[in-house]
Amino acid sequence: MLGEYRIEGRRASEIAASVERGVGSGELKPGQLLPPMRELAGELGVNPNTVAAAYRTLRERGVIETAGRRGSRVRPRPATTARGSLRIEAPEGVRDVGEGNPDVSLLPPLGEALAAAARAHAAHPTLYGEVPVDEEFARLARAALDADGVPAGPVGVASGALDAIERVLAAHLRPGDAVAVEDPGWGSVLDLVPALGLRVVPVRLDDEGPLPGEVARALRDEGARAVVVTARAQNPTGAAVSGPRAAELRDLLARHPDVLLVEDDHGHGFVDLAPHPLAGATKRWAFVRSVSKAYGPDLRVAAFTGDAVTVDRVLGRQRLGPGWVSRLLQRAVAHLWRTGAVDGAAVARAYGERRDALVRALEARGVEAHGRSGMNVWVPVADETGAVARLLHAGWAVAPGARFRVRSGPGVRLTVSRLSPGDIEPLATAVAEAAGPMPARSYG
Numbered sequence: 148m149l150g151e152y153r154i155e156g157r158r159a160s161e162i163a164a165s166v167e168r169g170v171g172s173g174e175l176k177p178g179q180l181l182p183p184m185r186e187l188a189g190e191l192g193v194n195p196n197t198v199a200a201a202y203r204t205l206r207e208r209g210v211i212e213t214a215g216r217r218g219s220r221v222r223p224r225p226a227t228t229a230r231g232s233l234r235i236e237a238p239e240g241v242r243d244v245g246e247g248n249p250d251v252s253l254l255p256p257l258g259e260a261l262a263a264a265a266r267a268h269a270a271h272p273t274l275y276g277e278v279p280v281d282e283e284f285a286r287l288a289r290a291a292l293d294a295d296g297v298p299a300g301p302v303g304v305a306s307g308a309l310d311a312i313e314r315v316l317a318a319h320l321r322p323g324d325a326v327a328v329e330d331p332g333w334g335s336v337l338d339l340v341p342a343l344g345l346r347v348v349p350v351r352l353d354d355e356g357p358l359p360g361e362v363a364r365a366l367r368d369e370g371a372r373a374v375v376v377t378a379r380a381q382n383p384t385g386a387a388v389s390g391p392r393a394a395e396l397r398d399l400l401a402r403h404p405d406v407l408l409v410e411d412d413h414g415h416g417f418v419d420l421a422p423h424p425l426a427g428a429t430k431r432w433a434f435v436r437s438v439s440k441a442y443g444p445d446l447r448v449a450a451f452t453g454d455a456v457t458v459d460r461v462l463g464r465q466r467l468g469p470g471w472v473s474r475l476l477q478r479a480v481a482h483l484w485r486t487g488a489v490d491g492a493a494v495a496r497a498y499g500e501r502r503d504a505l506v507r508a509l510e511a512r513g514v515e516a517h518g519r520s521g522m523n524v525w526v527p528v529a530d531e532t533g534a535v536a537r538l539l540h541a542g543w544a545v546a547p548g549a550r551f552r553v554r555s556g557p558g559v560r561l562t563v564s565r566l567s568p569g570d571i572e573p574l575a576t577a578v579a580e581a582a583g584p585m586p587a588r589s590y591g
Contacts, residue, residue: 152169155191157193157197162191163201163204163205166181166201166205167205177221178223179220181211181220181221209323212325222344241539241544242570243544245544245547245559247382247522247523248444250565254443255442260480260483260488263478264478264482273474275470279465280302280471284304284477288452291415295421297434300453303452303465305461305472306449306472307448307449309335310447311461312435315457318457319373319407323346325371325373326347327366327369328349328375329357329381329386331551331552332382333382333383333551334551336375349555350362354384355392356386356388356396357374362396363399366403373407373408374406374408375411376396377411378411378422378424379414379420380414380522383550384519387520393423396425396428397425400425401428404430405430407429407457408425410434412435413440414520417489417494418498418521419492419520426452431454432453432454432457433453434451442480442488498521501566501568501571502524503518505561506518508572509526522563522564523560524562525558526560529557531549531558531559537581546562
């Protein structure tokens with residue numbers, strides 16, 4: 148099982164140190180199965196509780212991971228290259244439809260909002276020791292959450308959706324815990340989970356969100372302690388959790404009340420499909436809303452709510468780090484909300500027309516394409532590297548599916564935000580020639 152390497156020690160600390168030495172030297176390789184606790188205890192002549200304590204220490208340090216009856220393994224080393232770096236740089240003359248940015252012409256001007264925030268600051272400067280959440284920001288955020296059926300809970304503010312997700316996971320989980328994550332899914336989350344010492348459990352999805360059977364498997368067989376779900380505009384597939392799917396998932400999660408649920412609703416403000424929150428199905432939950440896609444990526448602000456314990460833990464840990472998210476930014480966002488600076492229906496329509504037109508054009512050419520909501524279209528392909536290279540040669544830079552996949556099949560992501568009506572047919576033709584027709588199937 149361990150080859151030539153022998154674990155040594157009589158105390159838990161010595162056994163743990165021996166395993167860490169083997170991992171550090173490379174003699175214990177990522178994914179290598181460790182002996183069952185009773186077996187190792189017998190070899191070392193110690194009580195099985197001693198080995199259990201050593202393994203617990205190693206899990207907490209992120210050295211090993213345990214998957215129930217399948218035993219304990221050496222954790223894979225953290226990726227040295229983030230998924231976000233797996234991008235295709237568009238050379239001169241090549242159109243970039245892989246960068247994932249919003250259409251800047253649909254973003255609101257920020258001058259008046261920032262000026263209003265500066266005037267409010269001049270009248271009442273924010274100093275150390277004040278509450279971290281601006282009162283108007285919290286009131287407006289809570290009213291929007293109420294309108295969408297998100298259960299009551301206190302409001303917090305983070306520096307974007309990923310910051311909020313990281314803080315919520317860290318508030319409840321320990322290294323080695325398993326987290327169910329959509330596959331294909333947001334590459335930043337797929338990078339974040341292992342960076343926190345947690346284990347990714349990929350969950351397949353379709354256009355209506357995570358498949359209940361997959362979530363059940365992650366909870367039952369993989370021991371997932373948390374589930375991360377995208378409410379709508381899922382990146383990269385455009386999936387949106389439907390009403391019937393939400394009901395199934397809520398029923399399933401209610402049978403696992405101790406599981407942490409994290410919902411990412413970054414589609415708020417630029418998607419016209421109503422969300423169907425799962426929040427409240429478990430005792431510990433968080434619902435996160437970033438303003439980046441609808442109001443501008445440089446507004447590093449996300450509102451979140453959740454059960455009282457979760458929000459309190461996140462805000463308490465936040466106070467020990469950055470302290471708070473700038474109230475100048477909170478006030479600027481509150482001004483944008485209050486004045487209706489973004490016509491959400493019009494923005495959703497603009498993205499929807501481009502996205503739907505591209506999906507129809509691809510389907511007319513026999514190419515499977517997904518894009519139920521948001522600004523992205525996901526195209527499964529047989530040969531991802533070849534498709535990306537052929538599209539680049541044809542004048543289009545796309546996002547390789549490797550940025551978003553764990554176990555799911557290959558594909559490419561196309562962002563429609565910069566497309567004009569005249570771009571749809573040429574792009575669809577290029578994709579069809581590069582990818583070829585694919586038989587209909589789920590994302591997995």
